Amino acid sequence: MSPPNDRMDVRAWSVLFVLGGAIFLEGIDVAMLNVALPVIRADLGLSTGMLSGVVSAYVLGYGGFMLLGGRTADLLGRRRMFLTWLTVFLIFSGLGGLATEGWVLLVARFVTGVAAAFMAPAGLALVTGNFPEGPQRTKALGVYAGTASGGFCLGLVAGGLLTSIGWRWVFFAPVALSAMILLAAIPLLKDYGTPERSRGGFDLAGAFSITGTMVLLVYGVVRLEDPRNDTWITIAAFSAGLVLLTAFIMIERRAANPLVSPRILRSGPLVRANLGALLFLASFAGFQFLVTLYLQELRGWSTLQTGLAMLVIGIDTVLAPTVTPRLVSRFGNIRVLFGGLVLAVVAYVLFLPIGLDWAYAAMLPTMVLLGLAFSLTYGPLTMAATEGIDEHQHGLAGGLLYTAMQFGTALGLSAVTAVNIATLGDATTPEAELDAIRTALTVPAAAAVIAVVITAFGIRARTDTPDTALAPARASA
Secondary structure, three states: OOOOOOOOOHHHHHHHHHHHHHHHHHHHHHHHHHHHHHHHHHHHOOOHHHHHHHHHHHHHHHHHHHHHHHHHHHHHOHHHHHHHHHHHHHHHHHHHHHOOOHHHHHHHHHHHHHHHHHHHHHHHHHHHHHOOOOHHHHHHHHHHHHHHHHHHHHHHHHHHHHHHHOOOHHHHHHHHHHHHHHHHHHHHOOOOOOOOOOOOOOOHHHHHHHHHHHHHHHHHHHHOOOOOOOHHHHHHHHHHHHHHHHHHHHHHHHOOOOOOOHHHHHOHHHHHHHHHHHHHHHHHHHHHHHHHHHHHHHOOOOHHHHHHHOHHHHHHHHHHHHOHHHHHHHHOHHHHHHHHHHHHHHHHHHHOOOOOOOOHHHHHHHHHHHHHHHHHHHHHHHHHHHOOOOHHHHHHHHHHHHHHHHHHHHHHHHHHHHHHHHHHOOOOOHHHHHHHHHHHOHHHHHHHHHHHHHHHHHHHHHHHOOOOOOOHHHOOO
């Protein structure tokens, strides 16, 4: 493990850049594809259902297998899982670039999502394992979180540029990037500690039931985007998901080596962190979708112009690894997180009165505030996900966090889409479309407000705890 001091040597920075590069890869991959979807549809002749399926397939793979991926990393080794699934990510991203039929693209995106589900929690666990708790880990997680959100923001611009050359480059660019990360990761990454030994065998029943639960619930959430389309299928998906969730809880109570230890779910900071992550990502995913509709469909902006308009949100790529760790060390994780969520609420409220002729200068304050919100929120949420959790369960803790984020993203998109469709009805005028977008914008604002309230309970719990002498860097959400 790295020396227990505040400074990181060249090797430590190299390890961090490799792990950060992988999470950056995941963010930029998703963002670039979202920008390229209209061009892909035109070239391959995809139906609306197939195009939606391309996005949903990744969400199903990612959200459905995340908890299994986190637990597998703890049991089989973080480095092994990270390298294995990074390779799978590389292969199937390339397959997507070679697709000539919609079903090939569908399969490629699903398996890419599964690969990300195994790779992401292993990567987070490797960060916490390679950097000692304290200022060094705080700095490392700040860099890691900054590159994660920065990848998504920069992916909007990169996607616009690559799509103008050819949409297949949206898939081939991640192949080249993942190959470079893989070549660097093999000699650099070390898995400190030994994988957790499972005395009762691997909890296969728990693994299958929770994976089925996640897939069905995420599918149900995705289908909420159009509540008028075969409602019975949506209800059936949710019902089956809840049945499997009940079965999973019963299995875990009796399992000798449960996939998800009930004890880990009794951690107040962990539960608050996951709820905060779900709501924060739900609010941003919904907001970004609505802004894209507004700029491209109502204002006629190109994909590149839209990406550039939102590029300022990427300032967290610089601020998260430099400013946020210092703020956490001085004020504590929970207060920094609270401040970031408050900034998000202000950002969304400022955008509510959006008009048909708004200049970009009127939108800029919201974009800047969201960049600051990401800087102060994403890193502390990542830190809180593993705070106070045993080292051998950091993969599972990471899986829980990323599951919450993925559910939040899917839920945010579905919620704003449903509200937008319900408000618009059969109207087609620009004024009606703007009114529908304004109404749907209340959803991100409400989600952010709820996240603030939940985090405020964390501040109160922290104040009431007798161990207030703990170092601020170790304060949790």
